[in-house]
Amino acid sequence: xxxxxxxxxxxxSTRFEGKPLALIAGKPMINWVYERASQAESVTDVIVATDxxxxxxxxxxxxxxxxxxxxxxxxxxxRVAEAAELIGLNLDDIIVNVQGDQPLLDPRxxxxxxxxxxxxxxLGMSTLAFKIINKDEITNPKxxxxxxxxxxxxxxxxxxxxPFCRDSSTGYDIYKHxxxxxxxxxxLEVFKKLPYGKLEVIEKLEQxxxxxxxxxIMVVVTPYDSPEVDHPEDIExxxxxxx
Numbered sequence: 001x002x003x004x005x006x007x008x009x010x011x012x013s014t015r016f017e018g019k020p021l022a023l024i025a026g027k028p029m030i031n032w033v034y035e036r037a038s039q040a041e042s043v044t045d046v047i048v049a050t051d052x053x054x055x056x057x058x059x060x061x062x063x064x065x066x067x068x069x070x071x072x073x074x075x076x077x078x079r080v081a082e083a084a085e086l087i088g089l090n091l092d093d094i095i096v097n098v099q100g101d102q103p104l105l106d107p108r109x110x111x112x113x114x115x116x117x118x119x120x121x122x123l124g125m126s127t128l129a130f131k132i133i134n135k136d137e138i139t140n141p142k143x144x145x146x147x148x149x150x151x152x153x154x155x156x157x158x159x160x161x162x163p164f165c166r167d168s169s170t171g172y173d174i175y176k177h178x179x180x181x182x183x184x185x186x187x188l189e190v191f192k193k194l195p196y197g198k199l200e201v202i203e204k205l206e207q208x209x210x211x212x213x214x215x216x217i218m219v220v221v222t223p224y225d226s227p228e229v230d231h232p233e234d235i236e237x238x239x240x241x242x243x
Contacts, residue, residue, distance in 0.1 A: 001093055001094065002045070003043050003044050003093070003094045004043070004089060004094070004096070005037040005040065005045070006049050006084065006097060006098070007037065007047070007100045008049050008050075008083075009050045009100040010050060010051055010052060010055075010076075011054060016230065019101060019229060021054060024103055024242070025239050028062070029101065033098060033103055033105060034059070034064045036102075036105045037105065037110065040108070041107075042110060042114050043107075045065065047065045048064060048067070049066075049079045049080060049082070050069065051068065051069050051070060056068055067087065069083055075206055077181075077188070077191065077206060078192050080097045081189065081191075081192045091185050096180065096181070098180055099179045101230070102178075103229065103238055104242070106224035106226065109128055109224050110180070112128075113127070113180060113220050114182050115220075116152075116218045116220065117182070123216075124184055124190070124191075124216070125183045125218070126181070126182045126217065126218040127146075127180065127217055127219060127220070128178040128180050128220055128221075129146050130222055130223075130224070131174075131175055132173070132176050133225075138161050139161060141159035143159075144158070144159055144205060145159070145160070145162050146175050147163055148219040152219050153216045153218055154216075154217040157177055157203070159205070161174060175221065177207075178222070178225075191215070194209050194210070197211075197212030
């Protein structure tokens with residue numbers, strides 16, 4: 001069974017066009033993400049999936065592996081699914097969907113993310129969560145929150161704080177969702193055919209589609225945060241952390 005990290009990467013973005021090629025400490029962001037994913041001990045291979053020739057060329061220039069996918073994909077998950085088909089993965093292979101805007105991704109996160117597939121029968125999908133330390137992230141809708149049951153399966157994802165504490169005296173933790181996923185290719189083929197969910201449309205969170213249609217998502221809590229680059233001004237913050 002292979003474990004393949006696929007990084008969906010597109011040039012167009014309403015908030016930050018050309019983001020994958022933005023330089024961070026002299027290297028394109030996609031290069032940083034590729035290197036981080038490659039350091040995961042469990043990963044067999046790393047591949048960038050793009051629909052843009054500029055990104056394709058940039059990955060080739062730093063010696064990475066890349067496949068060209070259709071511009072018609074409705075989401076990054078669909079792009080990952082197409083890439084998995086193009087490279088001929090088997091249905092029981094595990095695919096790690098690594099977001100291309102997380103240049104500080106800790107490779108140990110990936111190793112932890114795939115472990116449940118070897119202990120939980122018929123698991124189709126897993127994702128990461130991080131206990132929020134910066135309290136500003138709790139109310140910021142940019143940071144998606146997740147709550148899960150006593151076995152670790154996701155109950156809900158939201159841009160609002162969840163759970164909501166009625167009594168201020170109650171102490172509890174809130175977890176931030178880190179947008180890295182792992183799936184078997186078999187489940188990914190199921191997921192890409194599901195219709196949009198009502199909650200997904202409201203929250204603009206693709207992972208809710210799986211829950212709305214009755215599929216389970218294992219949430220793996222990691223001690224390693226993975227900040228995203230959403231705007232050009234985020235690059236300076238990332239470079240400071242790299243240093």
